[in-house]
Amino acid sequence: MTAVTERPNTSPGNRIAWEIRDALVITRRNLFKYVRVPTLLIFSTVQPIMFVLLFAFVFGGAIALPGNLDYIDFLMPGIFIQTSIFGSTNTGIGLAEDMNKGLIDRFRSLPMSRSAVLAGRTVSDSVRNLFVVFLMTGVGYLIGFDFQNGFFSAVFAIALVLIFGYAFTWIQATIGLAIKDVESVQAASFVWVFPLTFASSAFVPIESMAGWLQWFARNNPITHAVNGARYLVLGEPWGSASDVWITLLWSGILLAVFIPLAISNYRKAV
Amino acid sequence: MTTPIITVEGITKSFGDVHALTGVDLEVEPGTVYGLLGPNGAGKTTTVRVLTTLLKPDAGRATVAGYDVVSQAAELRTAIGLAGQYAAVDEILTGRENLEMVGQLYRLSTAEARSRADEILERFDLAYAGDRPVKTYSGGMRRRLDLAASLVGRPQVLFLDEPTTGLDPRSRIGLWEFIERLVEGGTTLLLTTQYLEEADRLADRIAVIDKGTVIAEGTSDELKGRIGGDVLELQIANPENIPAAMAAVAGMCCGEANLDDDGETIRVPVESAVGTITDAVRRLDAAGVQLVDIAIHRPTLDDVFLTLTGEHVTQETNGNGELVGAGRGRRSRG
Ligand SMILES: Nc1ncnc2c1ncn2[C@@H]1O[C@H](COP(=O)(O)OP(=O)(O)O)[C@@H](O)[C@H]1O
Numbered sequence: 252m253t254a255v256t257e258r259p260n261t262s263p264g265n266r267i268a269w270e271i272r273d274a275l276v277i278t279r280r281n282l283f284k285y286v287r288v289p290t291l292l293i294f295s296t297v298q299p300i301m302f303v304l305l306f307a308f309v310f311g312g313a314i315a316l317p318g319n320l321d322y323i324d325f326l327m328p329g330i331f332i333q334t335s336i337f338g339s340t341n342t343g344i345g346l347a348e349d350m351n352k353g354l355i356d357r358f359r360s361l362p363m364s365r366s367a368v369l370a371g372r373t374v375s376d377s378v379r380n381l382f383v384v385f386l387m388t389g390v391g392y393l394i395g396f397d398f399q400n401g402f403f404s405a406v407f408a409i410a411l412v413l414i415f416g417y418a419f420t421w422i423q424a425t426i427g428l429a430i431k432d433v434e435s436v437q438a439a440s441f442v443w444v445f446p447l448t449f450a451s452s453a454f455v456p457i458e459s460m461a462g463w464l465q466w467f468a469r470n471n472p473i474t475h476a477v478n479g480a481r482y483l484v485l486g487e488p489w490g491s492a493s494d495v496w497i498t499l500l501w502s503g504i505l506l507a508v509f510i511p512l513a514i515s516n517y518r519k520a521v
Numbered sequence: 522m523t524t525p526i527i528t529v530e531g532i533t534k535s536f537g538d539v540h541a542l543t544g545v546d547l548e549v550e551p552g553t554v555y556g557l558l559g560p561n562g563a564g565k566t567t568t569v570r571v572l573t574t575l576l577k578p579d580a581g582r583a584t585v586a587g588y589d590v591v592s593q594a595a596e597l598r599t600a601i602g603l604a605g606q607y608a609a610v611d612e613i614l615t616g617r618e619n620l621e622m623v624g625q626l627y628r629l630s631t632a633e634a635r636s637r638a639d640e641i642l643e644r645f646d647l648a649y650a651g652d653r654p655v656k657t658y659s660g661g662m663r664r665r666l667d668l669a670a671s672l673v674g675r676p677q678v679l680f681l682d683e684p685t686t687g688l689d690p691r692s693r694i695g696l697w698e699f700i701e702r703l704v705e706g707g708t709t710l711l712l713t714t715q716y717l718e719e720a721d722r723l724a725d726r727i728a729v730i731d732k733g734t735v736i737a738e739g740t741s742d743e744l745k746g747r748i749g750g751d752v753l754e755l756q757i758a759n760p761e762n763i764p765a766a767m768a769a770v771a772g773m774c775c776g777e778a779n780l781d782d783d784g785e786t787i788r789v790p791v792e793s794a795v796g797t798i799t800d801a802v803r804r805l806d807a808a809g810v811q812l813v814d815i816a817i818h819r820p821t822l823d824d825v826f827l828t829l830t831g832e833h834v835t836q837e838t839n840g841n842g843e844l845v846g847a848g849r850g851r852r853s854r855g
């Protein structure tokens with residue numbers, strides 16, 4: 252029996268090509284789950300849609316916005332961000348499940364790239380986020396939402412939502428690999444995301460919050476992300492270009508910190 | 522003397538206060554089947570994890586296929602296959618998709634990965650179920666698929682961690698046949714097991730591992746020989762007479778009598794077969810104990826374990842007579 256030794260050369264360019272292919276193999280495998288288990292797709296999209304409807308119809312009337320902006324227009328950029336951040340909790344849970352099934356052990360014993368399992372997981376969860384954002388946009392349109400700045404701003408808004416959410420998938424990957432137990436990961440990935448998202452400009456204007464909370468909410472990176480998306484969807488004064496840049500900066504910082512942490516946890520995963 | 526394909530020298534590994542490996546040494550010849558035999562918690566999985574680069578040892582040195590497990594981990598992974606203690610297959614994917622995925626991750630081309638998957642499904646009698654999601658597979662089929670996946674990369678060295686644990690007896694025997702078949706190609710196999718019978722049947726050489734270290738090594742026969750004398754086994758008519766019977770045969774030779782975990786068989790080490798049975802019968806008769814059965818046995822691996830550790834490896838069975846796991850018995854040293 253011959254060993255698989257005739258491996259393609261390992262020049263840096265080639266290495267990167269292999270790493271991308273490995274990541275795509277894993278991405279594909281993760282996305283299969285949504286195709287094969289339709290109930291999973293249904294239930295993971297019901298919640299965001301329910302949020303759109305609940306917030307629009309429950310809070311819509313109570314929240315007075317300056318300049319007579321419709322609450323649904325205010326809400327949608329916020330709920331995009333909220334959805335992509337909540338969606339990132341699937342990353343940690345998915346990795347913990349793979350770990351408990353022994354799949355991570357198998358992957359780690361294969362001559363594949365050390366980052367591919369994480370890259371594949373974070374990318375497939377972002378693909379799912381994109382799908383959900385599209386679906387919510389459709390629902391939003393049915394109840395009066397509109398991208399008010401044209402097509403390209405809409406594309407940039409969705410890109411911003413996905414990039415920011417992508418940064419969060421790496422935080423969740425780090426948590427999932429460190430905690431391992433699926434149910435604990437479920438709790439641990441939600442417990443901080445929930446208050447962080449609500450104490451932001453996602454659902455209500457910051458001015459309506461308790462005084463002490465306003466300071467926190469104003470500096471919350473999620474507020475910048477929401478305002479950045481709002482700027483792209485609605486224009487001034489709902490956000491500003493600087494919110495977009497700050498959000499990209501935050502995303503960069505989070506990725507720079509959590510990609511190495513997650514990969515280090517993956518290498519040590521037991 | 523050929524160069525060993527696996528060498529392990531003084532490997533230690535602790536998890537906090539738990540000293541999982543306290544110094545493991547092994548050498549495995551290429552093309553052989555090596556059995557790592559030990560009870561639950563002995564350190565088998567930890568050893569396999571160190572050799573497959575999943576875990577860094579605290580101290581010591583190990584090589585597999587000429588590659589150091591720490592400094593050449595990436596190269597080493599191209600030469601090995603691993604089937605861990607739990608069947609690591611994706612339930613959502615079909616059997617074929619699982620194998621194709623692993624093939625692609627061994628960096629075969631898509632076409633190669635596909636033909637390799639077909640070939641392996643055929644070889645493992647899974648072709649008929651290849652396009653079904655794995656969640657519809659039985660435990661035995663999953664285990665087979667898991668073993669199949671470990672072979673996709675045509676490994677020089679294959680690691681199987683407790684390949685038959687949790688299987689019913691029929692699936693177990695079926696799997697043994699597959700394991701025998703997969704090493705026919707000359708692959709070196711290191712397998713761990715809690716089952717003496719399994720090591721005896723599959724392995725060319727066996728290392729008995731306990732509390733993180735190898736306590737004996739050799740062929741099955743060598744290990745059996747190491748215990749020295751034969752063992753006299755006897756069953757008596759009335760269970761109430763067991764203490765009397767044990768007392769009666771206690772002084773026969775070189776050790777005290779033990780009661781087997783079944784609560785019926787009394788075992789006592791004896792030195793030579795000549796006159797032993799007569800002697801035993803005479804002693805029991807004098808003690809007024811009636812015999813049902815008496816026999817002399819060459820030691821089994823079970824006895825080896827008992828001699829080496831003072832503890833007994835029990836094979837627990839569930840209601841269906843299936844082996845469900847092995848643990849330590851409380852039997853005292855023989
Ligand atoms: N990740 C871990 N953390 C803490 N203890 C561990 C870990 N892995 C194994 N152990 C401990 O190390 C010892 C050996 O375990 P293991 O190698 O799994 O044994 P075996 O496979 O022979 O049953 C056991 O006492 C086990 O509890």
Ligand SMILES: [Mg+2]
Pocket residue numbers: 565566567606682683
């Ligand atoms: Mg084990």
